[in-house]
Amino acid sequence: MNQMLSAKVLEYRGKTLDFSPENPAEAKIPADELHEHLQKPSTARTKRLKERCRWKHASAGEFVEKGVRAGIERMRYITEAHKASIGQPEVIRRALGLANVLNKSTLVLQPDECIVGYHAEDPNQFPLYPELSSMGVQDFLMSDYAPQPAEEAAEIHKYWMPYSLQAKCQPYFDPTDLRRMYQFSSMEAPPFVSGYNSIVPPYETVLQDGLLARIKLAESHIADAQKAMSAFPWDGTKGLDYIEKIDNWKAMIIACKAVISWARRQGRLCKIVAEHFETNPKRQAELLEIADICHRVPAEPCKGLKDAFQAKFFTFLICHAIERYASGYAQKEDSLLWPYYKASVIDKSFQPMDHMEVVELVEMERLKVSEHGAGKSRGYREIFPGANDLFILTVGGTNADGSDACTDMTDAILEGAKRIRTPEPSIVFRYSKKNREKTLHWVFECIRDGLGYPSIKNDDIGTNQMLEYSQYSITGNGATNEEAHSWACVLCMSPGVTGRRKTQKTRSEGGGALFPAKILEVALNDGYDWSYADMQLGPNTGGIETLKTFDDVLEAFRKQYRYALQMCLSTKDVSRYFEIRCMQMPFVSAIDDGCMELGMDANALSEQPNGWQNPVTTIVAANSLVAIKKLVFDDKKYTLEQLNDALMANWEGFDEMRADFRKAPKWGNDDPYADEIITSFYEDIIGGEMRKITNYSGGPVLPVGQAVGAYMEVGSRTGPTPDGRFGGEAADDGGISPYMGTDKKGPTAVLRSVAKVQKNQKANLLNQRLSVPIMRSKHGFDIWHSYMNTWFDLNIDHVQFNVVSTEELRAAQREPEKHHDLIVRVSGYSARFVDIPTYGQNTIIARQEQDFGAEDLEFLDVDI
Amino acid sequence: MDAKKNVQNQPHVEEGTSKPCRTCKWQTPDPIDPLRGQCTANRHPLGGVWKRWLRNVESLTCSRHEEGKLSFREHV
Ligand code: SF4
DSSP states (O other): OOBSSOOOEEEETTEEEEOOBSSGGGGGSBGGGGGGGOOOOSSHHHHHHHHTOOOOOEETTEESSTTOEEOSHHHHHHHHHHHHTTTSOHHHHHHHHHHHHHHHSOOOOOTTOSSOOOSSSSTTEEOOOTTTOHHHHHHHHTSTTOOSSHHHHHHHHHHHTTTSHHHHHGGGSOHHHHHHHHTOSSBOOOHHHHOOOBOOOOHHHHHHHOHHHHHHHHHHHHHHHHHHHHSSSOOHHHHTHHHHHHHHHHHHHHHHHHHHHHHHHHHHHHHHHHHHTOOOHHHHHHHHHHHHHHHHTTTSOOOSHHHHHHHHHHHHHIIIIISSOOBOOOOBHHHHHHHHHIIIIISOOSSOOOHHHHHHHHHHHHHHHHHOOOOOOHHHHHSSTTBSSOOEEEEESBOTTSSBOOOHHHHHHHHHHHHHOOSOSEEEEEEOTTSOHHHHHHHHHHHHTTOOOSEEEEHHHHHHHHHHHHTTOTTSOOOOTTGGGGOEESSSSOEEOOSSSSOOOOTTTEEEEEOHHHHHHHHTTTTEETTTTOEEOSOOOOOGGGOOSHHHHHHHHHHHHHHHHHHHHHHHHHHHHHHHHHSOOHHHHHTOHHHHHHTOOTTTOOSSOOOEEEEOSHHHHHHHHHHHIIIIIISOOSOHHHHHHHHHTTTTTOHHHHHHHHHSOOTTSOOHHHHHHHHHIIIIIIIHHHHTOBOTTSSBOEEEEOOTTHHHHHHHTSOOBTTTBOTTOOOOSSSSOOOTTOOOSOHHHHHHHHTTOOTTOSEEOOEEEEOHHHHHBTTHHHHHHHHHHHHHHTTOOEEEEEOOOHHHHHHHHHOGGGOTTOEEEOSSSEEEGGGSOHHHHHHHHTSOEEOOOHHHHHHHTOOO | OOOOOOSTTSOEEOTTOSSOGGGBTTEEEOSSOTTSEEEOOOBOTTSOBOOEEESOTTTEEOTTOOBSOOOGGGOO
């Protein structure tokens, strides 16, 4: 076993740089257990909370932790209300459904917690959504995680068959096309079948106004509408619009009242426990304080930081898990909480506390999110291996006036994350040259501790993108110059505005994937998938014998890609159509200023377009195209028929040929030959074709390359490819990341390649693995900071880092029980390494570990 | 699972088989349609899983059938 950091030196600008650890005590830590020594919970309480945390990580479709299962209560009460409300307007039925769940569901209160609330009847359980996808629920019923009693769950599933979103949308598509989408190999399944969703809740109105004020607003809108309807002379072209609006406002009132009484019920539970069961006086006082908080918020505006954390968490539970399922934890958290930090820590006007108490609250919030369970379908329990769901919050960046948005709240969020070491929620940091150095040090500390987050997004690119999309607003009310600075990542990668209105409400706006590696495979086979499903997967575009030129190959790909785009985007908008009509979200509508003003449902109102779709596995396809062009059409060393024979044999008996195709130029090495073809592939085909599509909101759809764990699943369903990859091998792990192990020219060559792709892109994920000794040395921050400034100057959208040694990863494979704190960046999220299947673990180990040579430091202009 | 491919060791239909893919440890449900499945028995030369879609988990089978359930670590 090596010590953590072998003595490593580098000559640079006449100096000898020594990469021994900045903290000398680390020299004694064995290299293969470093991560186990890095957690430092700020209090004994958060240490206890972490030790008993009820994680709900899923891998390969299964839950890693024992005892996790679906609960019955949400599906029971939503169904009960649906049956009881026949004949009422659909939006009112949705509100009554939410109210019935909130009024009747069992509450959960756990020891030690200061932020309370849960979305199922048992902290090991999670709710299901029979009104969304029949197939998704059926999978749970057939699994080890079926809700109990099983007969009741089966009855409920049967009841919803004709009413579900899936049932409403399916008739508008050819079953052959849908079957191709269900393969999850060239296209993600439509949202009406997967049930997968994401949202950016307008938290600001809840924290600033409180729900009682929102009820008053809705009541006054109803009164105004009724007055307008009775005013002489009646105008039927306008007056009838009020019917739908009145129903929406009434539904908002029902939803807000139900949420207030649910929160207050939670408060009463805390009071009962304090007065009748709790014997520790300190905890008794704490429970009484929580009871008071839950009585006041979210009913009233928040006055201090404890109020804000609690109101935010209740809002999260309703918007992401109770009213409707939605993945994500989208918020600009530091800006959202900063007014309350000021009140509690600086002014001490309400709930006075010091900075370290804020850090403890952050740690507790992270642990609450870590316990959150998502009733998401099997496909999504496969493609986020090691995660319970995707939870990503955003910090940093710039304010509305363009000034640095980093505050002590930003630092507390980062410090809490470093100390408690949980894989979720992940953090996005919006990097601007205006960011203060103090906060950048916290960002760096998290990264070098190997958390895999913050992942870094370019502040200017995100802000400009909000303004670009704003031009297409169908209401003419897109993000203003000031609002454009409010963006946070909706899920892993894609920016969307936050705030009191104009936020993304449904994933049918943006999200969903398609997979160029598989699309290329079928493009070379007349649309046929021989390697996984043994069926036609796309249109007939001609067999390999019909492809005479490189342009023929590109055009065959383009046709298959267009087919996949058409299916993915049309199914999303059809989902949206029916979400508006039967999946209304009266609570989300109530807390959005636009919906409140206009009396519209949140699914229907689109003020700021934000269309995107994720191409995942683009680099396998792109490297394959480069190899085909070089070896078949330029050098003429092989014919396409010979290549086809080799691929059909999975390269067996074609070793020399495979070596040639592997040696062909690869992305990420600043190679002009490869980069020219690949840049044009990204800009002209991947982005250019997608941009031609206009979605429900009137804006273009742009690519967001972000692999999540789909690069593994799709890799395992994709046959051998002309880049020299074997059938079943994982695909590329980012959106624009070099294929694992093929970026051999150092970290700055990667940046130079990636910077070449600029046109027709929304976001592209770049995974990099950095040297542990360099990052943990006293020069680590300076090198990273110079790297980041160069990255920013090259106008690159994103980068994220793994800082973990191969020795430690291998040790965790041998003895998983000793490595529970080893966290890695998978793709758009982080996970505990031991919670990932071996297949996925090996893809992380295979990533190129980037050392910095003197020429890299020169390019970065590191001043040491 | 490096066996040379032939009809018997790849998924094929045998109506009424007593060894359907559904009960096989290499089978994992389809990600979207719970009535279908995926076979994870095939390995590529570097050792990773190369999946095959199972159109019908009741009537498909092969000579590599083994009863049981694998840990998530063995799948993808
Ligand atoms: S029976 Fe054969 S084809 Fe079916 S899952 Fe098992 S190994 Fe795969």
